[in-house]
Amino acid sequence: MSGEDICAVCQQPAQQKCSACKLVFYCSREHQKCHWKEHASHCRPFKLDRDDVLGRHYIATRKIEKGEAILRERTPLVAGPPVDTPPVCLGCYVVLRGNNAKACDKCGWPLCNDCQEHGGECQFTLRFRDSKVSITEFGCPHPTYRCINIIRALALRETDPKAYQRFLELQGHSPTDDDSLEGNRGEEHRALASFVKRFFKIDHIKPEEIIKIAGILQINGHEVPTTEPPHIAVYDAASYFEHSCHANSSKSFTEKDGLIIRAAVTINKGDHISMCYTDPLWGVTNRRHYLLQTKFFHCQCTRCSDPTEFGTMYNALKCSRSNCGGTVLPSTFIVEDNERFPNYSCNKCDETMTWQAVDVKLEQIGIELASMKKNDVNECIKFLNKYSKVLHENHFYMVDVKLAMSQMIGQEAGGLAAVGDEMLNEKISLCKKLDELFRILMPAENRLRGLVLFEVHAAIAEFGRRQGPEQLRGMLMLSQKALREAYELLRYEPDILPEGKIARIAQKNLLEMDTIIKTLCQNAATPM
Known part of the structure; x- marks a missing residue:
């Protein structure tokens, strides 16, 4: 022992x-x-560790099974509207339009007609301003709202000093630490600190403390989709999860701003536990640029470090040499600030392209993609046909269009029943390939994967209905399998989110489908 x-x-x-x-x-x-x-x-099934590169991070202390809850946090330390927001109700975050806004009787910050109370900025304003706040312009980003989350953090100094101390212990890059890394963001934080000190008479708080708060909010803020528009929240223990573009844990939110982290895959004892800080659907250069600009680090995760992205060729172009059939990628995307970008090289011939040439080509395609007519399947087909000879089938631009197209098919009047056989098969094919790709690239994106599987289950069921009784039973069983997995991925989403609503529909459909399949089996077993 x-x-x-x-x-x-x-x-x-x-x-x-x-x-x-x-x-x-x-x-x-x-x-x-x-x-x-x-x-x-x-x-908790993890411990807090530290190293010079990652800083503080979590390591599993035992095997954590897929789907197991790793961490639950009932409330955030600080929550509030995004930095660049138009005036919103500070009680429920609904956008205000003037006709649905009323000033708080105490402090003047605007609320909607349904809300009476709001956050710590109310008492903070009463204490540190000589007059009420007056917001008269609506419908566009309002600079005064940039200070709300900072005020809510500062309010904790008096209302909950222990929570405030835990907040200050979170990582927050300070412009005074490394101006070259933060660039213009440091100037923004300094200007924001000056504004807060002018707007409120808080001579007892140093600018450096406000700058630190701005950095903590910047680095640790989670976008919470349970309101429209989404709001931002900073959690305590969840802030120590390290980032990976190939994360092994996923997050979901409760209706009251709670956060639950679950294992997206089996996590073994000694493994680092990670979540994704960026959009995993973006290409590697966009992901790394975003993380550098907003979280202030150069991502070197396993996904970014592999130019093929686990063999998916998510950033690859096709070789321009006729009859080659190769794919074109650089030797690495991990390039620091002053390093020269490597050329793209074909994996079958000696064809090369400069990084600059590829960048120009992708920028042109991106502009065309952004200007495409929305919700038009034919436009998607045109784009895919046009660039199928230029981009790998799994290139992030192609995936973007395929994902949109997979959701559009069947959304027209009449639903899937009105879709022709060829287009129905196309929907099934698109969804299956997207599911296979997402399993490899982004296993922690439960909401995205769940929606794709929900789409394919409906398409497979419709395809089965167009076949004979024997084929129908087999198709319904395949549909049921996809639906069951979609439900498992979405079941923890709150009902106020579209994904939560779909989970409830999936749960109901599973019961109905089970009854239908049992009936078909009984009919098949009954002699004529």
Whole structure:
């Protein structure tokens, strides 16, 4: 028995341990029960570690099964509207248009007609301003709102000092630490600190503290989609998850701003636990640029480090040499600020393209993509046909169009029943290929993968209805399999989100489909 195998209550030798974290031992079930109140807040299947590159990060202390909850946080430390927001209600974040806005009787910050209370900025304004806030312009980003989340953080100094201290302990790049890394963002934070000190009479708070708060909000903010428009929240323990574009954990939100992190794949003991800070549908250069500009680090995750992105060729062009059939990629995308970008080279012949030439070509295609007519399947088909000889079929621009097209087919009047056989088969093919790609590239994107599987289940079921009874049963079983996986991926999404609503529909459809399949099986077994 090791020296650590002692009861957390009586310090006597123990063989039982907490089944959740497997880190704390007990000599009896009674001692485990009486210790739970103290242990509950620390009962997690991971530990906090630190190194010079990643800083603080989590490592699994035991095997974590796929779908298992890793962390739950009931409330954020700070939550509020995005930085560049038009005036919104500071109670529910609904956009205000003037006719649905009313000023708070106490502080003047505008609320909607349904809200009476709002955040810590109310008392903060009363205490540190000589007059009420007056917002009279609506419909476009309002500069005064840039200070809301900073004020809400500062309000914790008085209302919850312990929470404020935990907030200040989060990573927040300060412009004074490395101006070259942060660039214009440092100037923005300094200007924001000056504005806050002018707008509120807070001589007792140094500009450096406000700048630090702005950096913490910038780096640790999560976009919470449970309001329209989404708002931003900073959580305590969740802020220590390291980033990976190929994350192994996924997040979902509760209707009351809670956050739940679950294992997207099986995570083994000793593995780093990660989540994705950026849009995994973007190409590698866009992802790395975004992370550098907003989170202030050069991403070198396993996905970014592999130019083929696990063999998917997500950033690859096709070789321009006739009859070659090769793909063109650089040797690496991990290029630091002053390094020369490598040429793109064909994997079959000696054809090369400069980084600049590729950049110009992709920019032109991106402009064309952005200007495409929306919600038009024929426009999608034109784009795919035009660039199928230029871009790899899995290139992120092609995937963007294929994903949109897979969702559009069947959205017209009459639904899937009005879609022709050829287009129905195209929808099924698109969804299957997208699902295969997303499983490899972004296994933690539950909402995205769940929606794709929900789309394909409906298309497969419709295809089955157009076949004979024997084929129908087989198709419905395939449809049911896709639907069941879609439900598992979406089941934890709150009902106020579209994905949560789809999960409830999927749950209902599974029951109905099970009844239909059983009936078909019984009919097939009944002799004529």
